[in-house]
Amino acid sequence: MIIKNLEVKHETIPLKVPFKTALRTATEIESVEVIITLENGITGRGAAAPTYVITGDSLESILAALKGPIKAAIIGRDVKEFQLLLQSVQSCCVGNTSAKAAADIALHDAYSRLIEVPLHTYLGGKKTLSTCMTIGVDTPEKMTKAAKSAVADGFQVLKIKVGANPELDIERIQKIHEAIPSYIKLRLDANQGWRAKQAVQIIHEMESRNFNIEFIEQPVPSYDLDGLKFVTNRVSTLIMADESLFSVKDALKLVAGRYVDLLNIKLMKCGGINEAWKIASIAEANGVGCMIGSMMEPCFSVGAAAHFAAAHPNIHYFDLDAPLWLDGDLDVLTYHRDQVILSALPGVGDVQTTFQGIKKDAT
Structure with missing residues (x-):
C-alpha cells in the first residue's frame, strides 16, 4: 500500500494556566500535525511540539524536516515495509527528534488503521x-x-x-x-x-x-x-x-x-x-x-x-x-x-471530546 502524500499543518494552542518549570514558563504550545495518505485513502496522523530548552527543535525546524528529508524518505514507498520506513525516518537527517516522532507516530497510525486494530x-x-x-x-x-x-x-x-x-x-x-x-x-x-x-x-x-x-x-x-x-x-x-x-x-x-x-x-x-x-x-x-x-x-x-x-x-x-x-x-x-x-478505534483513535480537565485555578 503506497504512501501517496504527506501534509503538514500547525496551530497555536493556549494553556489553561501557565506551565512553570526550572527551565521555562509556557503559556501556549505550537502544535504540528503531519498527515500521511495511502493510495487507498487511509490516512495516518502524527503530532509534535517544539521545546527549545529540551530538544532544541523549533517550529521552523520541525516543519522543514517533515516537508524536506522525511517526506522524501517515505513518499512512494509501501507502508507494509514498515520497519524499513521507520529506519528511513531516523536516518534521513541528523537530530530533529520531534519531527521524526511525528512521522513515526503517523506511520504507526496508518499501519494499524490499515490492519484495522488499535495501536496498542x-x-x-x-x-x-x-x-x-x-x-x-x-x-x-x-x-x-x-x-x-x-x-x-x-x-x-x-x-x-x-x-x-x-x-x-x-x-x-x-x-x-x-x-x-x-x-x-x-x-x-x-x-x-x-x-x-x-x-x-x-x-x-x-x-x-x-x-x-x-x-x-x-x-x-x-x-x-x-x-x-x-x-x-x-x-x-x-x-x-x-x-x-x-x-x-x-x-x-x-x-x-x-x-x-x-x-x-x-x-x-x-x-x-x-x-x-x-x-x-x-x-x-x-x-x-x-x-x-x-x-x-x-x-x-x-x-x-x-x-x-x-x-x-x-x-x-x-x-x-x-x-x-x-x-x-x-x-x-x-x-x-x-x-x-x-480509544478502541483503529490506530491511535479518532477525534473525541470527552474529558475532565484541570481547574482554572490549579496554580
Missing part, C-alpha cells in the same frame, strides 16, 4: 494506565493550593516541579506534604536545577522528613553524568534520567554504567514509538524500570505515547497529563480522574 493491539498489549498530575514550580503557597486541587480531582500521584530556587525546594515539598493525605505519592522533577552535592544534601533532608517521594527526576544538568551517578549512589530515593536520555545509545550508557535507577522515555526526545520501544527493552534487559513521559505537546502525540506505554511490559510509571493543560478539546484520550482511557 498492534503493539501487543493493553495495561491499565493512570497518570500523575504535574504541579508547576511557584511559591510554596501556590504550589500547595494546586496540589490540594489535584488531589480533590482524584489524582493519587503528584509530580512536583522543583529546582528553580533550590533554597525553597524543601519548604515547597514540606508545605505540600502537610496539606495532602499521607497516601499521596510525590514525584519530584528538578529539571536539571541542582548541582550534584547540593542534590544529595537536599534529598537527604527530604528523606529524613519522610515525604513519601517515589522518585526524583533529573536532579543535575543533562551533561553531568558523573554528577548523576554521584547522586544515585548516595541517596536511598530512586533517581530517574530525563534530559540525559534521548537515544538508544544514551540508554545503553545509562543502564550499563548504572548512572540512574530509572529512565523517563519521551517520544519527542527519542524520535518516536519504535525508538522508545528499543530503549524500554534495553532497560528491561538491564533491570531498569521506565516511565512514559510527555512534554507540553498535542493530545494526539500523548495518545500515541499512551498506546506504547499500555503495550510495553517495562513501562511502569505514567506521566500523561499534558493534554489536561490544553485549552481546547481533547482527541483520542479520555480521562476519568487519574485514569487514562485509550
Whole structure:
C-alpha cells in the first residue's frame, strides 16, 4: 500500500494556566500535525511540539524536516515495509527528534488503521494506565493550593516541579506534604536545577522528613553524568534520567554504567514509538524500570505515547497529563480522574471530546 502524500499543518494552542518549570514558563504550545495518505485513502496522523530548552527543535525546524528529508524518505514507498520506513525516518537527517516522532507516530497510525486494530493491539498489549498530575514550580503557597486541587480531582500521584530556587525546594515539598493525605505519592522533577552535592544534601533532608517521594527526576544538568551517578549512589530515593536520555545509545550508557535507577522515555526526545520501544527493552534487559513521559505537546502525540506505554511490559510509571493543560478539546484520550482511557478505534483513535480537565485555578 503506497504512501501517496504527506501534509503538514500547525496551530497555536493556549494553556489553561501557565506551565512553570526550572527551565521555562509556557503559556501556549505550537502544535504540528503531519498527515500521511495511502493510495487507498487511509490516512495516518502524527503530532509534535517544539521545546527549545529540551530538544532544541523549533517550529521552523520541525516543519522543514517533515516537508524536506522525511517526506522524501517515505513518499512512494509501501507502508507494509514498515520497519524499513521507520529506519528511513531516523536516518534521513541528523537530530530533529520531534519531527521524526511525528512521522513515526503517523506511520504507526496508518499501519494499524490499515490492519484495522488499535495501536496498542498492534503493539501487543493493553495495561491499565493512570497518570500523575504535574504541579508547576511557584511559591510554596501556590504550589500547595494546586496540589490540594489535584488531589480533590482524584489524582493519587503528584509530580512536583522543583529546582528553580533550590533554597525553597524543601519548604515547597514540606508545605505540600502537610496539606495532602499521607497516601499521596510525590514525584519530584528538578529539571536539571541542582548541582550534584547540593542534590544529595537536599534529598537527604527530604528523606529524613519522610515525604513519601517515589522518585526524583533529573536532579543535575543533562551533561553531568558523573554528577548523576554521584547522586544515585548516595541517596536511598530512586533517581530517574530525563534530559540525559534521548537515544538508544544514551540508554545503553545509562543502564550499563548504572548512572540512574530509572529512565523517563519521551517520544519527542527519542524520535518516536519504535525508538522508545528499543530503549524500554534495553532497560528491561538491564533491570531498569521506565516511565512514559510527555512534554507540553498535542493530545494526539500523548495518545500515541499512551498506546506504547499500555503495550510495553517495562513501562511502569505514567506521566500523561499534558493534554489536561490544553485549552481546547481533547482527541483520542479520555480521562476519568487519574485514569487514562485509550480509544478502541483503529490506530491511535479518532477525534473525541470527552474529558475532565484541570481547574482554572490549579496554580
